[in-house]
Amino acid sequence: xxxxxxxxxxxxxxxxxxxxxxxxxxxxxxxxxxxxxxxxxxxxxxxxxxxxxxxxxxxxxxxxxxxxxxxxxxxxxxxxxxxxxxxxxxxxxxxxxxxxxxxxxxxxxxxxxxxxxxxxxxxxxxxxxxxxxxxxxxxxxxxxxxxxxxxxxxxxxxxxxxxxxxxxxxxxxxxxxxxxxxxxxxxxxxxxxxxxxxxxxxxxxxxxxxxxxxxxxxxxxxxxxxxxxxxxxxxxxxxxxxxxxxxxxxxxxxxxxxxxxxxxxxx
Amino acid sequence: xxxxxxxxxxxxxxxxxxxxxxxxxxxxxxxxxxxxxxxxxxxxxxxxxxxxxxxxxxxxxxxxxxxxxxxxxxxxxxxxxxxxxxxxxxxxxxxxxxxxxxxxxxxxxxxxxxxxxxxxxxxxxxxxxxxxxxxxxxxxxxxxxxxxxxxxxxxxxxxxxxxxxxxxxxxxxxxxxxxxxxxxxxxxxxxxxxxxxxxxxxxxxxxxxxxxxxxxxxxxxxxxxxxxxxxxxxxxxxxxxxxxxxxxxxxxxxxxxxxxxxxxxxxxxxxxxxxxxxxxxxxxxxxxxxxxxxxxxxxxxxxxxxxxxxxx
Numbered sequence: 272x273x274x275x276x277x278x279x280x281x282x283x284x285x286x287x288x289x290x291x292x293x294x295x296x297x298x299x300x301x302x303x304x305x306x307x308x309x310x311x312x313x314x315x316x317x318x319x320x321x322x323x324x325x326x327x328x329x330x331x332x333x334x335x336x337x338x339x340x341x342x343x344x345x346x347x348x349x350x351x352x353x354x355x356x357x358x359x360x361x362x363x364x365x366x367x368x369x370x371x372x373x374x375x376x377x378x379x380x381x382x383x384x385x386x387x388x389x390x391x392x393x394x395x396x397x398x399x400x401x402x403x404x405x406x407x408x409x410x411x412x413x414x415x416x417x418x419x420x421x422x423x424x425x426x427x428x429x430x431x432x433x434x435x436x437x438x439x440x441x442x443x444x445x446x447x448x449x450x451x452x453x454x455x456x457x458x459x460x461x462x463x464x465x466x467x468x469x470x471x472x473x474x475x476x477x478x479x480x481x482x483x484x485x486x487x488x489x490x491x492x493x494x495x496x497x498x499x500x501x502x503x504x505x506x507x508x509x510x511x512x513x514x515x516x517x518x519x520x521x522x523x524x525x526x527x528x529x530x531x532x533x534x535x536x537x538x
Numbered sequence: 539x540x541x542x543x544x545x546x547x548x549x550x551x552x553x554x555x556x557x558x559x560x561x562x563x564x565x566x567x568x569x570x571x572x573x574x575x576x577x578x579x580x581x582x583x584x585x586x587x588x589x590x591x592x593x594x595x596x597x598x599x600x601x602x603x604x605x606x607x608x609x610x611x612x613x614x615x616x617x618x619x620x621x622x623x624x625x626x627x628x629x630x631x632x633x634x635x636x637x638x639x640x641x642x643x644x645x646x647x648x649x650x651x652x653x654x655x656x657x658x659x660x661x662x663x664x665x666x667x668x669x670x671x672x673x674x675x676x677x678x679x680x681x682x683x684x685x686x687x688x689x690x691x692x693x694x695x696x697x698x699x700x701x702x703x704x705x706x707x708x709x710x711x712x713x714x715x716x717x718x719x720x721x722x723x724x725x726x727x728x729x730x731x732x733x734x735x736x737x738x739x740x741x742x743x744x745x746x747x748x749x750x751x752x753x754x755x756x757x758x759x760x761x762x763x764x765x766x767x768x769x770x771x772x773x774x775x776x777x778x779x780x781x782x783x784x785x786x787x788x789x790x791x792x793x794x795x796x797x798x799x800x801x802x803x804x805x806x807x808x809x810x811x812x813x814x815x816x817x818x819x820x821x822x823x824x825x826x827x828x829x830x831x832x833x834x835x836x837x838x839x840x841x842x843x844x845x846x847x848x849x850x
Binding site: 273274276277280281283284285286287288290291292294295297298301302344345346348349351352353355356357362364365367368369370371372374375376377378379380381382383385386387406409410413437438439442460463464467468469470473474477494497498501512513516519520523524527528531 | 539540543544546547548550551552553554555557558560561564565567568649650651652653654656657658661662670672673674675676677679680681682683684685686687688690692717720721724748749750751753771774775777778779780781784785805808809812813823824827830831834835838839842843
């Protein structure tokens with residue numbers, strides 16, 4: 272009886288793993304079949320208005336790129352504070368709040384940026400979208416930097432200080448270098464996360480059918496356009512949405528795998 | 539230089555604090571008109587964007603608000619009898635929709651996630667556990683909008699065939715949401731289980747315990763607190779999820795009378811109506827955002843600071 276219970280339990284556990292894998296397989300196969308059947312290389316050359324995705328892909332990269340330019344330095348600086356300077360209550364409060372912020376609903380961050388950027392500036396803009404994504408990214412970068420710096424051995428810090436280097440030199444030249452790989456991986460994963468975000472962009476950057484580099488106007492976004500296209504009645508729009516989803520997912524998964532690969536090679 | 543560097547890093551860290559406080563006060567400020575107008579009745583009122591005759595006894599009391607609203611023609615209408623009409627907004631439907639989809643997701647994902655976590659932590663050989671672990675984490679990395687599209691066009695029709703009813707409903711939205719939180723829940727539950735010292739496990743095996751008994755009597759009790767924390771954290775995620783639910787919930791402001799009825803959730807109400815709303819309608823959406831923010835802030839804090847802190 273005991274052995275039978277054990278067998279049933281183990282079988283159920285294996286079954287759960289198979290269910291999980293089946294969902295992953297189902298989604299990926301769907302994307303592959305639907306996405307590939309409407310995939311052309313001309314999608315990379317034409318803008319949405321001409322039936323392509325060029326402006327959307329470039330736009331999404333620009334939004335995520337600017338968000339990174341804002342989020343990475345701020346996040347790293349904050350992570351450095353938590354690990355190297357901060358002591359006591361304040362640092363642990365910030366650490367806790369950053370943890371909470373990481374799980375805050377992305378649509379709420381969109382609403383926040385809508386209230387503080389979109390309404391005062393009179394309309395949706397690429398800049399508002401990038402700010403929303405930067406807020407999404409910030410706590411992830413803080414968390415990674417904080418964790419990775421905590422792995423750097425004390426002796427390295429002491430060695431640097433005893434050589435007469437000032438603290439910030441030690442941090443920049445020794446500690447960050449030692450934790451570089453881990454931090455880069457974390458940043459890569461954070462980038463993969465924000466490039467696939469839709470909700471914070473819906474009413475901040477919106478999207479645009481045209482190619483644009485003007486961040487003060489509504490800005491082309493791949494994810495927001497997928498949402499719009501998928502809800503259109505025409506078959507052709509939905510096919511385009513599938514092709515776009517395929518490209519987006521491939522991109523996100525490749526970045527994730529690269530991130531994992533870097534860490535594995537180094538450790 | 540040293541001073542500047544230290545100041546910069548301190549202010550970056552403080553930014554987290556400022557943003558969170560900023561979110562709370564901005565949302566509160568933007569929902570102020572709706573809070574003044576409806577108070578806490580907002581939470582129990584099922585009517586959204588419904589025109590009602592303005593009660594004459596109330597009209598004197600709310601003169602001021604009326605004046606604001608006359609500016610906006612959508613908000614106040616006069617019918618032929620010159621009776622004053624106003625549009626009211628209540629949040630009950632999206633609040634209920636949010637809680638129910640999250641509940642369905644949890645009920646669906648919980649047993650499977652536990653099974654996966656046990657598989658990864660205890661059953662699978664190391665290399666298989668590693669590969670399956672990566673696959674599960676990849677599932678977590680797929681953008682939520684993809685879950686929504688796949689759910690609407692491939693998953694929901696099958697569910698509707700089996701259960702009957704609409705393809706867009708509480709049930710299908712909840713199930714797709716469940717698939718989405720599954721990997722997240724499994725991964726952190728596995729991490730909690732992995733904290734069990736192997737000495738404990740080995741002693742139990744040495745006494746002749748089966749794998750099931752070790753998991754049930756050693757690992758679960760040991761990592762119980764962490765597992766509960768993981769579940770609550772996944773719940774916090776599910777509450778605020780927008781895109782996966784937006785495709786599937788049906789987006790109508792009607793209380794569901796059955797599990798396979800369409801309805802709406804807070805994030806979806808925001809996603810679909812924010813651009814077009816103005817005046818009290820917009821303020822009511824901010825009110826919903828505030829409610830969502832407070833609920834998820836609470837849920838995540840409980841998970842992180844009550845349960846998961848103990849693990850560390």
